[in-house]
Amino acid sequence: MINRIKIGMASCGVAAGANEVKDKIAEVAPEEEIVEVGCIGHCYAEPIVEIETDEGSIFFQDVEPDEDFINRMLELEDFSRFTPNPEREKWEKKFVTELSGKIDPVSLEEYRDRGGYQGLEKALEMAPEEVVEEVKTSYLRGRGGGGFPTGMKWSFLAAKEEEDKVIICNADEGDPGAFMDRTVMESIPHQMLEGMLIGAHATGANRLFIYCRAEYPLAVRNLNTAISQIEEAGLNRIGGKDLKITVKEGAGAFVCGEETALIHSLEGKRGTPRYRPPYPTDKGYKGRPSMINNVETFTNVPLIIRLGGEEYARVGTENSTGTKLFALAGDLEYSGLVEVPMGVSIGDVIYGIGGAEEGSIKAVQIGGPSGGCIPEEYFDTPIDYDSLNELGAIMGSGGLIAISKGRCMVETARYFLDFTAKESCGKCTFCRIGTKRMLETLERVTGGEGTVEDVELLSELGPKIINGSLCGLGQTAPNPVLTTLKYFKNEYLDHVEDKHCPALECDALVEVEIDNEVCIECGQCIKNCPVDVISDDFVIDNEGCTRCNSCIEVCPVDAISRVRKGGKVNVAN
Amino acid sequence: MPDLATLGQEKSNLIKALQEQQREEGYISDQAIKNISREFDMAPVEVEGVVSFYTQFKRIKPGKYKIQVCDGTACHIKGSKLVLNWAQDHLGIAEGETDEEGLFSLDAVACLGCCSLAPVISINGKVYGDLTRKKLLKILKDYRAREEDE
Numbered sequence: 061m062i063n064r065i066k067i068g069m070a071s072c073g074v075a076a077g078a079n080e081v082k083d084k085i086a087e088v089a090p091e092e093e094i095v096e097v098g099c100i101g102h103c104y105a106e107p108i109v110e111i112e113t114d115e116g117s118i119f120f121q122d123v124e125p126d127e128d129f130i131n132r133m134l135e136l137e138d139f140s141r142f143t144p145n146p147e148r149e150k151w152e153k154k155f156v157t158e159l160s161g162k163i164d165p166v167s168l169e170e171y172r173d174r175g176g177y178q179g180l181e182k183a184l185e186m187a188p189e190e191v192v193e194e195v196k197t198s199y200l201r202g203r204g205g206g207g208f209p210t211g212m213k214w215s216f217l218a219a220k221e222e223e224d225k226v227i228i229c230n231a232d233e234g235d236p237g238a239f240m241d242r243t244v245m246e247s248i249p250h251q252m253l254e255g256m257l258i259g260a261h262a263t264g265a266n267r268l269f270i271y272c273r274a275e276y277p278l279a280v281r282n283l284n285t286a287i288s289q290i291e292e293a294g295l296n297r298i299g300g301k302d303l304k305i306t307v308k309e310g311a312g313a314f315v316c317g318e319e320t321a322l323i324h325s326l327e328g329k330r331g332t333p334r335y336r337p338p339y340p341t342d343k344g345y346k347g348r349p350s351m352i353n354n355v356e357t358f359t360n361v362p363l364i365i366r367l368g369g370e371e372y373a374r375v376g377t378e379n380s381t382g383t384k385l386f387a388l389a390g391d392l393e394y395s396g397l398v399e400v401p402m403g404v405s406i407g408d409v410i411y412g413i414g415g416a417e418e419g420s421i422k423a424v425q426i427g428g429p430s431g432g433c434i435p436e437e438y439f440d441t442p443i444d445y446d447s448l449n450e451l452g453a454i455m456g457s458g459g460l461i462a463i464s465k466g467r468c469m470v471e472t473a474r475y476f477l478d479f480t481a482k483e484s485c486g487k488c489t490f491c492r493i494g495t496k497r498m499l500e501t502l503e504r505v506t507g508g509e510g511t512v513e514d515v516e517l518l519s520e521l522g523p524k525i526i527n528g529s530l531c532g533l534g535q536t537a538p539n540p541v542l543t544t545l546k547y548f549k550n551e552y553l554d555h556v557e558d559k560h561c562p563a564l565e566c567d568a569l570v571e572v573e574i575d576n577e578v579c580i581e582c583g584q585c586i587k588n589c590p591v592d593v594i595s596d597d598f599v600i601d602n603e604g605c606t607r608c609n610s611c612i613e614v615c616p617v618d619a620i621s622r623v624r625k626g627g628k629v630n631v632a633n
Numbered sequence: 634m635p636d637l638a639t640l641g642q643e644k645s646n647l648i649k650a651l652q653e654q655q656r657e658e659g660y661i662s663d664q665a666i667k668n669i670s671r672e673f674d675m676a677p678v679e680v681e682g683v684v685s686f687y688t689q690f691k692r693i694k695p696g697k698y699k700i701q702v703c704d705g706t707a708c709h710i711k712g713s714k715l716v717l718n719w720a721q722d723h724l725g726i727a728e729g730e731t732d733e734e735g736l737f738s739l740d741a742v743a744c745l746g747c748c749s750l751a752p753v754i755s756i757n758g759k760v761y762g763d764l765t766r767k768k769l770l771k772i773l774k775d776y777r778a779r780e781e782d783e
Contacts, residue, residue: 071746071747072746072747072749072750074760075745075747075750075753075760075762076747076750076762103747103748103749103750104749106749234743235706235744236704236705236706236709236743236744237705237706237707237744237748238744239744239746239747239748242746274652274689275742275744275745275746276746308648308649309648309649309652310648310687310689311648311651311652311687311688311689311690312687312688312689312743313686313687313688314743325648326645327644327645328644328645328646328647328648328649328683329647329683330682330683330686331686331687332686346645387748389706389707389748389749389751390706390707390710391710395707395748395749396749425706428706459706461706461707461710463710467710472710475706475709479743485686588766588767590719590722590723606718606722608715608718608719608722608766609712609715609766610719610766613765613766613767614767
């Protein structure tokens with residue numbers, strides 16, 4: 061018997077067509093109860109439907125909004141069944157996101173049935189300083205990337221004697237390739253809010269803000285619904301006062317992830333950072349002492365209070381306790397959101413959980429545009445704050461992108477620099493102009509006009525930008541370049557000395573060629589070429605070719621490929 | 634229209650006011666800057682400064698169909714640069730522009746957050762994933778055909 065049907069309706073599911081599936085199920089089987097749940101972390105298999113029966117749950121993947129498909133599914137036929145990659149179970153630990161994808165995100169009742177708000181209740185029975193102490197004992201470190209001990213931050217705000225104190229949740233997840241915070245807010249908004257309320261009790265804050273990316277409409281909606289439920293249930297009554305919780309939507313500026321820039325943005329101004337001190341805990345939002353923690357950090361807090369700091373600290377490693385969420389993407393079989401205990405190795409995540417083909421990955425990019433590329437030889441490095449810092453990368457907020465051997469590392473570095481150069485707020489000269497110069501230099505290299513001096517210039521500029529910038533954006537912007545220079549210098553040298561892109565990715569250094577021995581002269585390439593540069597006897601005029609890859613995509617016999625510019629001559633050598 | 638007079642009493646509402654204005658009109662017009670600066674008691678240049686700082690705010694009227702090409706990391710390594718080129722070639726406009734009929738506008742954005750479907754675009758919020766050139770052109774042609782039918 062079917063008890064109820066759950067559909068994963070976080071952004072990935074919706075993008076893959078979960079809405080259409082939901083509507084179709086409602087049409088085919090109007091009698092069934094359909095529950096919209098959050099993310100279970102297996103984006104590659106979306107849309108995912110879970111059918112709860114008396115004998116347990118059955119999962120279906122890649123569900124199609126098709127009557128026949130839905131009927132077979134409701135008959136519980138054995139097809140399109142979803143079974144998680146067994147390797148993944150070996151490494152993953154659902155700890156913070158245990159409820160994600162299991163409960164209706166905007167049902168206070170369901171959250172409470174699963175132990176929700178017990179942490180808050182327990183915290184309210186404790187003295188504020190005991191709560192701070194518990195967080196210190198857990199040794200939770202900021203999940204936004206910096207890794208600053210959370211308990212310490214809380215104690216700074218708690219020590220302030222001002223009457224008005226502010227807690228801000230940083231949900232401005234601007235890193236391209238990162239979607240951990242979005243998933244948490246969409247799937248378990250109550251758990252994050254519970255963490256914030258515990259923080260308010262511990263520090264005496266009386267005003268709570270969530271600064272959320274405007275690009276996350278579903279997260280904003282779920283948070284606002286959860287907040288009104290909290291207000292209705294009176295859960296925001298702390299220290300005899302009803303605390304106000306407000307979601308503020310950002311307007312798209314990566315630098316607003318930096319604390320002082322975020323505060324300026326909250327105040328309605330341009331989001332430029334300022335010199336610290338004074339630190340936000342001394343002078344923050346509208347001059348009031350303010351404390352900023354990230355989404356994932358707050359979401360950990362209810363567990364710490366419920367389990368006790370000591371028990372919590374058993375998970376992970378000594379200096380990096382707990383788990384970390386990663387948004388896993390790139391050249392992998394199984395992309396998605398994963399939660400692993402700190403200390404698991406990079407290789408276990410990429411190969412074990414991600415299912416990448418053994419030996420196919422040459423680097424991982426960790427920590428987004430502020431992070432770095434870590435090469436294959438370090439894949440046994442444990443994922444914890446300190447080990448990653450040693451390699452020149454950072455934990456960052458949790459984007460983890462696998463880069464296969466077919467990708468160009470210079471182009472990867474150029475991509476990140478392009479991002480940071482655009483996002484630099486312009487306040488510090490070294491960041492504003494330095495990143496621009498670095499980008500131009502990288503463009504020369506990928507454009508086939510670079511010299512060995514250019515490569516040296518990059519190594520020289522990097523540390524100067526780091527030292528000459530006020531905030532985290534400039535201080536980390538050169539990381540992608542410096543780490544690729546450190547670990548993949550040969551690729552840079554190939555570009556400048558031999559005018560060769562080993563991955564055949566940089567357009568200026570490749571040509572497109574038809575292998576006339578393989579070609580069956582079907583004419584598909586000629587038909588699809590947007591610039592008409594393929595002749596009737598199947599030769600490509602590379603002068604006019606825009607390297608759009610259309611012909612390669614449509615060729616039925618794979619006769620067309622990218623080759624090294626002037627490749628034939630060199631290969632013969 | 635957003636209630637600028639009320640919002641304007643509190644300066645920290647400036648971004649919110651701009652967001653509501655853009656939701657209404659699709660972009661921030663010169664007139665909107667004037668109105669907002671009056672209600673917020675700020676110089677127009679200060680408002681313009683905030684507008685230009687944030688990528689969300691548009692000063693050009695967008696097309697009926699707003700195409701966002703995701704250039705997040707996952708999409709980038711799966712060829713979003715090509716996707717953008719294909720769209721530009723097909724529509725005859727560059728990134729950040731709106732076509733002459735006001736039907737399509739094209740933007741590259743940082744991350745739409747559905748990395749497993751890379752490369753992706755979104756059109757008025759609807760996401761299309763696993764794009765190839767063929768698939769992309771079909772999507773664009775379908776939109777145009779639907780428009781002509783109406």
